């Protein structure tokens with residue numbers, strides 16, 4: 001059984017917890033897109049792990065982890081994560097495999113991301129400043145790209161880095177009047193990356209196809225959410241990779257039909273970090289209530305997340321483009337205590353009602369949410385482990401989400417721990 005876990009909103013849906021749970025019955029967990037802009041929180045017992053690059057399965061000692069070609073690998077962050085897990089006696093030796101074709105996020109990418117965002121002022125995208133856009137730009141541009149495989153040939157890498165840094169410094173100086181970076185210092189860092197990361201480098205496409213032939217069970221772990229997909233999200237307020245399930249085959253060289261089940265993860269409400277239209281946003285006491293109870297602050301940047309009601313319009317769209325089979329509904333406990341809940345069932349755009357999600361940012365910014373109001377529930381539900389023990393209004397809420405999205409909700413999150421999950 002191979003599964004793929006995909007966020008169906010603007011990221012931060014709680015994928016890390018679902019991947020961690022499903023990893024128990026998987027031989028291999030694969031990250032195939034995005035980079036250290038992702039932030040996956042996994043809570044095991046009393047320990048909280050915050051991962052940006054390593055697959056969420058890495059906290060399970062028996063699980064093999066793959067970082068495939070579609071990931072933008074920040075070697076510095078990756079080494080820090082490997083070392084942090086090592087300090088907790090979790091070793092990745094012999095069970096982490098990184099694609100030689102994966103592109104590397106270099107210091108100049110992070111600098112470029114920061115300088116560009118600063119220069120855009122109020123028009124900035126609100127990126128995580130992790131160098132993701134500049135790294136993927138260099139991948140598409142090809143001439144200035146650096147990949148994991150380049151760490152294997154330091155002599156060549158030195159020459160290559162000198163040329164790239166010369167070019168980047170000209171841009172930094174001309175456009176931003178910024179301090180240049182040193183090619184020598186960057187090369188010294190790359191020598192360390194080469195030494196420490198080379199043991200993990202391999203041809204992950206070949207590795208995964210062999211694993212499939214051997215009947216291994218593989219879990220593909222999406223990063224970010226479908227609405228941040230470069231081609232199918234709310235452009236330009238998106239990330240620079242295909243974060244919907246459409247990115248899975250390209251990001252790891254394994255056909256989508258290998259996956260038996262695409263599991264879509266949603267929160268019982270909606271959040272968004274960074275700029276961009278958000279029709280169901282509640283920039284008011286309701287939004288603050290959700291933010292406080294759901295601890296809606298970015299794992300990667302610490303930024304307060306924008307919060308709003310559950311919006312069935314984009315989720316239905318993400319289900320359609322992603323061939324989603326079933327849903328994991330997270331953070332249901334966050335909504336306890338609200339007398340009434342709104343669910344956005346349609347948009348009104350230019351005087352017309354529609355259930356179709358416009359990805360065009362200008363059109364989406366003209367959309368007004370059309371709500372259905374349902375009764376809330378008072379009780380805390382963090383200790384509930386059986387669906388039938390949820391307050392009736394909470395059960396009804398879950399059923400209404402199923403009706404509106406047309407997919408069964410098979411898992412419900414009622415708290416951050418593994419154990420706080422209801423299976424249906």
Ligand code: IMP
Nearest residue numbers: 011037038039126127128238239273274
């Ligand atoms: P970038 O991926 O850092 O370039 O950021 C582009 C947009 O995607 C910004 O709005 C970010 O806040 C958002 N974003 C990127 N990664 C994540 C994530 O893991 N969760 C939520 N939002 C994200």
